[in-house]
Amino acid sequence: MSGAPPETENYDDDDAFFFRKRRKKHGDAIEGLNLTAMMDMMTIILVFLIKQYASASENVPLSPELQPPLSSIKTEIEATTSIFITKAEIMVDQKPAVELRNWQVVSADPKNALNPLNEALNKRAGQLELIEQRGGPPFDHRVMIVADKDVPYELLTTVMMASQRAKFYDYRMIVRLK
Amino acid sequence: MAGGGGGSEELNLVPYLDIMVNLIMFLITVTAYMAEMRQAPVLAPGGDGGQCANPPCEDKPKVFLTVAVAEKTIAIVSSDREKIPASQVDKTGSEYPYAALTAKMREYRTNYPDLADNVMLIADKPIPYSAIINTMDAMRSDSQGDLFPGVTLGVAVK
Numbered sequence: 351m352s353g354a355p356p357e358t359e360n361y362d363d364d365d366a367f368f369f370r371k372r373r374k375k376h377g378d379a380i381e382g383l384n385l386t387a388m389m390d391m392m393t394i395i396l397v398f399l400i401k402q403y404a405s406a407s408e409n410v411p412l413s414p415e416l417q418p419p420l421s422s423i424k425t426e427i428e429a430t431t432s433i434f435i436t437k438a439e440i441m442v443d444q445k446p447a448v449e450l451r452n453w454q455v456v457s458a459d460p461k462n463a464l465n466p467l468n469e470a471l472n473k474r475a476g477q478l479e480l481i482e483q484r485g486g487p488p489f490d491h492r493v494m495i496v497a498d499k500d501v502p503y504e505l506l507t508t509v510m511m512a513s514q515r516a517k518f519y520d521y522r523m524i525v526r527l528k
Numbered sequence: 529m530a531g532g533g534g535g536s537e538e539l540n541l542v543p544y545l546d547i548m549v550n551l552i553m554f555l556i557t558v559t560a561y562m563a564e565m566r567q568a569p570v571l572a573p574g575g576d577g578g579q580c581a582n583p584p585c586e587d588k589p590k591v592f593l594t595v596a597v598a599e600k601t602i603a604i605v606s607s608d609r610e611k612i613p614a615s616q617v618d619k620t621g622s623e624y625p626y627a628a629l630t631a632k633m634r635e636y637r638t639n640y641p642d643l644a645d646n647v648m649l650i651a652d653k654p655i656p657y658s659a660i661i662n663t664m665d666a667m668r669s670d671s672q673g674d675l676f677p678g679v680t681l682g683v684a685v686k
Contacts, residue, residue, distance in 0.1 A: 385541045392548040399555040410565050419658035422665050423568045494567060497657050503597075504653035506660070507683045521571070521681075525661055527564040 410496055410524060411444075419499040421525035427494070431474055431518065435497040435509060442470035453505050464512055471516035493518035568664060571646065571680040590644035593636060593676065595629075597651040597663055602629055604636070612640055624659060626666040633667050633675045646678035 410418070415437040434441040440448045440455075447470040448463065449456040457463035478489040493513050497506060510521060591608045600619045606612035617628040636643060647667055651660055660681075667676045 385545060389541055389545065389548070392545065392552065396548055396552055396555070399552060399559070403555055403559060410563075412563055418565070419661040421566060421568060421661050423566050423668070425567050425569065427565055427567045499656060499658035499661075501657040502653060503651040503655045503657070503660060506657055507681065510681065511683060519571075521569070522567040523570050523661065525566055525568055527566050 416496065416498050418496060418524055418526050420528045422528050423525060424527075427524065428492070428522070430490070430492040430494055430522065431478070432494045432496060432524075433471075433509060433513060435495065435501050435505065437498055437500070440467055440509060442467070442474060445470065450505075453502050464508070467509070467512050468515065471513055471518060475516045475518065489517075490520065491518055492520040492522060494522040494524050496524040568661065568679075570664075571678065590642060591640075592644040592646060592648060594648040594650065594682070595663065595667065597624070597649070597655050597659060599652055599655070602663065604632060606640075606643070612636070612643075624662065626662055629663065629666040630670050630675070634670055634672065637675050643676075644678075645674075645676055646680055647676040648680050648682045650682035 412418075413436070416434060432441075432443055434444065435450075437450065437453075439446050439450055447467045455463040459465075475489070481487065482489045495506075495509065495513075497509075513519070513521075591606055591612065593612075594605050594607070596603045596605070601616050602619075602624060603614065603616040605614040615632055617625045617632060619625065649660065649663065649667075664679050667679070669675050669677065
């Protein structure tokens with residue numbers, strides 16, 4: 351103890367502490383990496399990404415049967431009641447209402463082929479009106495129509511007229527940005 | 529307690545970390561390839577030539593244009609045919625002449641500034657939805673500014 355002076359003799363207290371730490375690290379083997387901080391960071395990133403993905407209003411499930419047309423319009427999507435017109439079916443709020451084949455409604459009763467669609471839209475309108483009556487947000491009569499680019503105008507207007515009968519007359523046509 | 533008397537063994541976080549990394553990579557990839565979606569507002573036809581959607585507006589409707597998309601042509605007519613002449617742009621090849629339509633709409637906007645901002649758009653039954661959207665794009669604006677940003681989709685009444 352009383353032999354050679356310590357190596358840090360000429361340094362101030364902070365430097366001495368730093369060199370002591372370095373010497374210790376060089377001398378000891380690393381037993382295990384502490385992953386806790388990394389786990390915290392990963393968890394935060396994961397929660398952020400999941401929340402962003404789930405809350406994206408433009409989160410429209412695309413498929414070969416549903417390819418909306420391209421457009422240069424820049425208006426952002428506002429989430430509301432949705433009608434999907436794919437090559438195979440028409441859905442209201444992502445629940446199948448009627449089946450399509452060659453852009454014609456498949457039904458055993460052709461005269462009332464659109465009844466399931468009317469019922470689904472009326473049910474949704476009723477829910478929104480009830481929410482308004484109980485103090486919720488007012489029923490804005492908006493509906494977003496997500497249709498495949500090949501949907502003929504006749505079918506498009508048929509669906510629009512059906513939604514108009516159910517008091518959805520403020521249409522938002524959903525398109526892909528060019 | 530069984531096992532409670534052992535040393536302070538750390539939980540093995542490596543498998544959990546693997547799952548997290550995979551999930552993050554998946555979410556980042558999915559988000560990157562997600563198509564950017566936008567919305568084009570469209571009004572339902574009212575009893576006033578489309579200038580006032582439901583509920584109907586109180587003011588007297590302005591003179592408005594109707595754009596009709598047919599199989600081989602796009603026709604433009606106004607609600608006051610005596611003052612504002614009709615015109616059309618014909619299809620060349622398989623594509624509609626959207627640039628010519630934009631130029632024509634600019635002429636109408638410049639020559640008849642009192643025209644309503646809303647255009648009534650109608651189409652033949654088999655016209656695909658993509659042609660409707662492209663027509664709306666062509667009528668909405670050009671490099672000089674807004675043309676006819678509002679669209680009311682018209683339907684034939686039985």
